[in-house]
Amino acid sequence: xxxxxxxxxxxxxxxxVAENRAITASARSLVFDVPGWPGHLPGxxxxxxxxxxxxxxVQRSYSIASAANGDRVELAxxxxxxxxxxxxxxxxxxxxxxxxxxxxxxxxxxxRATDPAPVLLVAGGSGIAPLMAMIRxxxxxxxxxxxxxxxxxxxPQDVYFADELRQRAREDAGLDVHLVxxxxxxxxxxxxxxxxxxxxxxxxxxxxxxxxxxxxxPTGFVEAVADILVALGHDPRRVRTERFG
Amino acid sequence: MAxxxxxxxxxxxxxxxxxxxxxxxxxxxPVLTAGPTPRVPTDRWExxxxxxxxxxxxxxxxxxxGLPAEKITTDIHCVTKWSKLGTRWxxxxxxxxxxxxxxxxxxxLVQSYGGYTTNLPLEDLLDGQAWIAYRYDDDDITPEHGGPxxxxxxxxYFWKSAKWVRGIQLLLEDEPGFWETAxxxxxxxxxxxxxxxxx
Numbered sequence: 001x002x003x004x005x006x007x008x009x010x011x012x013x014x015x016x017v018a019e020n021r022a023i024t025a026s027a028r029s030l031v032f033d034v035p036g037w038p039g040h041l042p043g044x045x046x047x048x049x050x051x052x053x054x055x056x057x058v059q060r061s062y063s064i065a066s067a068a069n070g071d072r073v074e075l076a077x078x079x080x081x082x083x084x085x086x087x088x089x090x091x092x093x094x095x096x097x098x099x100x101x102x103x104x105x106x107x108x109x110x111x112r113a114t115d116p117a118p119v120l121l122v123a124g125g126s127g128i129a130p131l132m133a134m135i136r137x138x139x140x141x142x143x144x145x146x147x148x149x150x151x152x153x154x155x156p157q158d159v160y161f162a163d164e165l166r167q168r169a170r171e172d173a174g175l176d177v178h179l180v181x182x183x184x185x186x187x188x189x190x191x192x193x194x195x196x197x198x199x200x201x202x203x204x205x206x207x208x209x210x211x212x213x214x215x216x217x218p219t220g221f222v223e224a225v226a227d228i229l230v231a232l233g234h235d236p237r238r239v240r241t242e243r244f245g
Numbered sequence: 246m247a248x249x250x251x252x253x254x255x256x257x258x259x260x261x262x263x264x265x266x267x268x269x270x271x272x273x274x275p276v277l278t279a280g281p282t283p284r285v286p287t288d289r290w291e292x293x294x295x296x297x298x299x300x301x302x303x304x305x306x307x308x309x310x311g312l313p314a315e316k317i318t319t320d321i322h323c324v325t326k327w328s329k330l331g332t333r334w335x336x337x338x339x340x341x342x343x344x345x346x347x348x349x350x351x352x353x354l355v356q357s358y359g360g361y362t363t364n365l366p367l368e369d370l371l372d373g374q375a376w377i378a379y380r381y382d383d384d385d386i387t388p389e390h391g392g393p394x395x396x397x398x399x400x401x402y403f404w405k406s407a408k409w410v411r412g413i414q415l416l417l418e419d420e421p422g423f424w425e426t427a428x429x430x431x432x433x434x435x436x437x438x439x440x441x442x443x444x
Contacts, residue, residue, distance in 0.1 A: 010441050014248055047440075051247040056255050059267045059326055084256045084269065098248045105441060107427035108279055219276045223389060226281035236281045237360060243276055 012049060013037070015101040017093050018072065023160045027078045027126060028090045029065070034101055039068040042133035043110035043214065043242075046073065046103035050085060060085045063130035063216075063242070064104065065161075067137040073101070076129040076160055109214065109242045113141045117212050117238075120204045121149040122195070122225050124217020127244060128160045131216055135165075139172050148176045150203050152195050152221065155184040178203040195221075200228050207233035216242040264328050265435035271327040276389045279423065283359035283409050287393050292377065293412040296348045304342070309377065309394065312337045317376060319399040321406070322435040334397055336378030339370040350415035354422060355396055358409040363422035364431065365398065365405055367415060374400055377410060402433040402440070 015032035023029050044064055051057040066074035079090040093099070111119060111134040119138075121131040128151060138147055153159050159179065169177040180199060181192050193199075205211040213234060215225045222243045229239050264270065287306040294302045304312075317334045353367050369375065378397040379386060386392030391408025398405050404424050425431050430439040438444060 010443055049247070050250045050253045050255070052254050053249050055247070056257060057247060057267075058255055058269060061325055088250070088253050092252050093250075097251070099250055100248050105428060108423075219389070223276070223282060230281045236283070239281050241278060241280055243278065 010102055010105070012100045012102045014098055015048075015073070017095050017097045017099075019095060020090075020093055023076060024158055026158075027076060027160060029074055029076055030089060030093065031066075031072060031074045032099075032101060034071050034073050037071045037073060038104070040064055040073075040104035041107075041110040041112065042067060042137040043130045044104035044106045044133075045130070046075070046101050046105065048075075048085070048089070049100040049102070050088060051100070058084055061105070063133070065129040065132045065136075067133060067140040069140075076126060076132070078126040109216070109240050111137065111212065111214065113137065113143045113145070115212065116145060118146045118205050118209050119148070120200075120211045120213045120229075121147065121151075122200070122204075122213070122215045122217075122229075123149065123151045124221035124225075125153060125158065125244075126160065127215075127217030127221070127242070129216075130242065131214060132161055134214065135168060135172070135175065138175070139168065144174055146174045146176075147172075148178070148203060148205065150178050150180060150195060150199060152180045152182060152217070154182050156181065156186045176203070195225060195228070197228055197232065200225070200232060204229070204232075207235070210235070210238065213239045214242075215239065217244060219243045262330070265322055266438045267440075268322055268326055268328040268435065271329055274329060274332075274390065275323065275325070275327055277323065277325060277404075278389070278408070279361065280359060282388050283357075284388050285358045285393060285409060290393055290411075292342075292394070292410065294342060294346055294415065295412065296346060296415050297350045297417050298348075300347070302342075302346055306393070309337055310379065312341055315376065317378070317397065317399075319397075321399050321403050324402040324404055324429065324433065324435075324440050328435075333382050334376065334378040335380035336376035336394075336397060338373060339375040339377070340373065342377065343371065346415070348415045350417055352416040352419045354414040354416055354420050355405075355407045355410060356412040356414065357407045358411045361407060361409070361423050363405050363407050364420055364425055365401065366419075366432075369398060369401065370413075374398065400434075402430075402435050404429065405433055 015034045019031040062075040065076045396407045
């Protein structure tokens with residue numbers, strides 16, 4: 001405990017909901033005010049703790065979707081129908097309500113603006129959250145590191161932060177965004193498919209550019225993408241992964 | 246004092262299931278790995294235990310699977326908060342492997358194919374507490390769960406049970422491993438909820 005108190009990092013803090021808005025039909029953006037928040041690196045996560053009136057409590061980890069911004073922390077929470085925590089976060093919490101939050105946690109799946117290597121982000125579904133933090137941090141810090149995002153979603157309605165991504169793809173110089181639809185593609189887009197060798201060959205970086213690769217999504221998705229990147233010749237040590245269940 | 250979340254009641258489990266604090270039950274077997282899954286054929290697999298004096302003890306796949314093995318049924322606890330009850334493994338006890346190793350070391354740094362490392366006190370590998378496991382649920386361990394062989398130390402958070410184990414370096418001084426240098430606890434006792442540095 002003494003070390004936590006000294007570093008001041010990993011104590012539980014009271015977080016107040018500043019905003020709870022829909023991102024897609026099944027996911028919501030929750031912005032918290034966390035007084036004393038020490039800041040974070042893009043890619044890190046927090047633990048959220050809920051406590052019932054009789055003292056029963058549960059914890060879950062969520063990736064931070066926002067760039068460091070004072071005392072504010074944004075999470076993107078996908079509602080899991082039979083979940084114990086996400087339906088409460090999504091459907092019950094209102095502005096002004098409080099939960100406890102601890103972090104930031106994690107020092108591996110993070111992007112540092114001081115690293116000049118190009119970046120490949122590959123997201124599946126809600127796996128966009130920590131990668132969004134990287135995209136936003138890049139803009140926030142005025143970084144010119146070239147970023148490419150390949151984002152796999154089922155349908156156009158499942159794109160998190162769709163408007164913002166569209167706008168950034170236009171305005172953030174050096175950021176490429178490529179969407180892959182697996183079930184239903186919008187008018188004029190190629191037929192639905194999964195991310196394959198050709199996708200990452202065309203929309204990723206060549207391995208000899210020694211990019212930093214960040215892959216985040218469901219387990220099967222991450223396994224498949226990481227295998228493809230290694231097969232394409234990327235150094236496994238430069239392929240960082242985060243799996244959701 | 247904990248902040249009470251109005252209207253939150255949670256989903257309690259039957260009281261006969263004892264879980265470490267902050268953990269929830271899962272029926273799946275989630276996969277958590279920092280990078281791509283290494284695939285190591287058993288004819289190239291090797292386990293090396295090296296002592297603080299630089300002495301190396303090496304086992305091939307045939308050596309390992311020829312040793313007396315045990316069947317282990319145990320609960321496992323991941324620092325990401327899931328716990329899984331009654332998992333079934335088969336493997337060689339570290340007591341068997343360390344029997345012929347002469348050492349005065351107090352610490353072990355476990356090394357994996359793919360570059361992963363994790364540290365633990367040597368005594369946590371002894372006395373029937375740790376195994377080199379090579380079967381899960383009556384089957385080979387799949388690569389995403391650490392096959393062909395992984396360390397199994399069920400009394401610590403599961404990141405200590407290194408997948409794709411390749412070596413154990415015995416050390417006089419503790420040396421933090423991969424997650425331990427990235428902010429996670431040096432020891433990782435789930436019952437004391439030692440998740441992060443400082444817990």
